[in-house]
Amino acid sequence: MTSDTETPSSETLQDRPPPTRPFSFLNSPAVKFVLIGFVTVMLMIPSTFVWVLVEERADRAREVSRDIASSWGGTQEINGPYLVVPFTETYDAGLGDKRETVIDRRTVVLFPQKLEVSGNVSVEERKKSIYSLPVYHGSLNLSGRFSAPPDGMFEPRHGGTIDIPAGKAVLVIGIGDVRALRSEVTLGLDGNETVSFEPGLGPLSMTPTPGVHQTATPSGINAQVAPLQWRKGFSFDIPLQLNGSTAIHVAPAGQTTKVAMTSNWPHPGFTGAFLPESRKISAQGFEAVWTIPYLARGIPKVLETNQVPLQDKLLGVKFVEPVNFYQTISRSMKYAIGFISLSFLAVFVLEMRTGWRFHWIQYGLVGLALIIFYVMLLAFAEHFGYGPAYLIAAGAATLLNAAYIGSSLRSRTAGLVMTVVLASIFGVLYALMREQDFALLIGSVIAFVALAVTMYVTRSIDWTGRGERHPSAAMEHG
Structure with a gap:
């Protein structure tokens, strides 16, 4: 129904x-x-x-990244090498009873005639909790040659007497985070002599580079160069083993500078005052080459300063995460x-x-x-x-x-x-x-x-x- x-x-x-x-x-x-x-x-x-x-x-992710970087190494900045020669000018100033002897302490910085920087940067991701940060171990080599100083480099400003102390000339390299050096650093001179580097920048100082995150106050290392060597010119070879994170920067310290860098990181972000003239990027990593001639650098061969030069003319690469979500x-x-x-x-x-x-x-x-x-x-x-x-x-x-x-x-x-x-x-x-x-x-x-x-x-x-x-x-x- x-x-x-x-x-x-x-x-x-x-x-x-x-x-x-x-x-x-x-x-x-x-x-x-x-x-x-x-x-x-x-x-x-x-x-x-x-x-x-x-x-x-x-903000929490950035805080954890800073914690990882402080333990492993921050953004690295390799600035140098420079030949630093301190000297003094002694002269009399004033008139009559107020006349006195003044000692003016000055510093000359010489740039390498030629500088080649080559290295491999091995990148990996370090995790802490749910956060990660790209960190790297860099194997770099700095080689090149300093020519003999030009005539008239030590000219008096006040008509006084120039005195160049023996044994005070040093080779200086500025480094963004010295704590991240993984081995002792030695200076090879003319292929037959080795000098150990000491901590510090000698008579120079180094300020943090604007826009570059660093976990420590920038400093550096120095090695003494004998007067007989720096007066006639010398070749150098400096191997560096150092850790870092996020990015690595190099200064074009040579009158002519060539930088060749390879890495296993497939997401490079090239940055700085100079971009690579050639680069190759694949899923296995990247290769990049920079060549900076003397005129492009815009700085004379000799500079009188107490600051590490070229801090505003760095070149480098950031190890970019594929997606910053x-x-x-x-x-x-x-x-x-x-x-x-x-x-x-x-x-x-x-x-x-x-x-x-x-x-x-x-x-x-x-x-x-x-x-x-x-x-x-x-x-x-x-x-x-x-x-x-x-x-x-x-x-x-x-x-x-x-x-x-x-x-x-x-x-x-x-x-x-x-x-x-x-x-x-x-x-x-x-x-x-x-x-x-x-x-x-x-x-x-x-x-x-x-x-x-x-x-x-x-x-x-x-x-x-x-x-x-x-x-x-x-x-x-x-």
Whole structure:
């Protein structure tokens, strides 16, 4: 026996026509559109808290990186070698009873006629807790030649007497973090004599280089050079074994300088005053060669100073992490309002097309799910990396919102449409984060396309909500 009333199956609940609604001011599409805009603006409050969370985690990561660098070695800066010769000028100053003898202490710095720096930098990632930092061990060799000092190098300024103390000339190398030297450093002279280096920069001083993060006050090493050698010129050979992290910089100390560097790190970031004239980058690492001639350096062959020269003319390479996800997520937060607005536009259009009501609180819930996407992205990226984290967070947010919107609008089609829309939005956001140079271009095109689609699909909507027919629709059915 069949009952007169049957329970509708789940299939009949899908895509069924919406109930008719009496006109009210709050039901009008125009008011709903304004309410959606208000909800979008209010969602900027939790998104700001998420941005603060991202910055807090980034600060924590930098703090752990500094801890690792302080134990292993910071950003290294190899500046030298320079031949430093201190001397004095003695002269009389003043008149009458106030006449006195003055000793003026001066320092001359000579640059190598030729300098070749070659080395291999072996990079690995050191982890502490969930954070990691690229650290390296560098095997470098500095070789070249100092020519005999030019005539007239020790000229008196005040007409006094010049005195060059015997045994005070030293060869100086500035190093960003001396604590990270892994072996004793020796100076090979003319291929037949070896001199050990001592700590310190002798009569020179070295200031931190702007923009270069260092975990210790820059210092250096020095080795004594006999007068008979530096007066007639000499060749040198200096092997260096040192640790460091993040980056390595070299100064073009020679009148002509050649730097050849190899590494197993496949993501180099070449930086400094000079870029390599040739480079080769592969999945196994990179090779780079710099050649800096005398004129390009812009400094004379002899300089009178008490500072290590060329601290503002370094060249080098940063060992860049493939994705700095803290910076990437922080940048993506700038697109949050557009990201949420596009999602709400899609829901609004579906609401107008299906006729089912979607309350403004439901819009807020959809927006909160999109905000939580950023939190999930941050949390998973710290453990699994940016790519897998983005896939997990975006997939979860897409499925949750598509299912919720489809069930709320009583339409499987609406759910499928939102799945496509959200997947497209997440794909565009990912492309924006990966292509920084084209972010503005991509964003402007997407905004224009989104507006054009919205204008097209809402062209027949009665924004007053009174049920009046659009003139074009009336003509079609007239």
